[in-house]
Amino acid sequence: MNPNNDNDMNTDYDNEAMQTREYQRASRAAKITEQIRSSQTQAEVLSTIDELNQYLLGNVTIEAATDAARELYYKLNEKW
Numbered sequence: 113m114n115p116n117n118d119n120d121m122n123t124d125y126d127n128e129a130m131q132t133r134e135y136q137r138a139s140r141a142a143k144i145t146e147q148i149r150s151s152q153t154q155a156e157v158l159s160t161i162d163e164l165n166q167y168l169l170g171n172v173t174i175e176a177a178t179d180a181a182r183e184l185y186y187k188l189n190e191k192w
Contacts, residue, residue, distance in 0.1 A: 140192075147191050160184040 147153050160180045167177035 143192065144188075147188070153188070153191065156184055156187060 148157065160183075163172065163180035164177050166172045167174065
């Protein structure tokens with residue numbers, strides 16, 4: 113039994129696993145990009161940004177801004 117062959121097999125397996133993970137990340141990123149581009153999601157993101165800006169201007173409470181951010185977070189996770 114040649115120990116170098118075992119090493120090569122492990123390296124091949126590691127390379128394939130890494131490529132699979134990279135493909136999965138790229139697929140997730142593509143899905144997210146597609147969702148953000150959708151008009152409904154874009155409107156929700158812009159609305160949340162506006163709510164956070166209103167907080168910075170002192171027009172809404174931290175609770176309202178946090179709720180808006182949390183709501184958007186959950187909506188994006190549902191669509192994912």
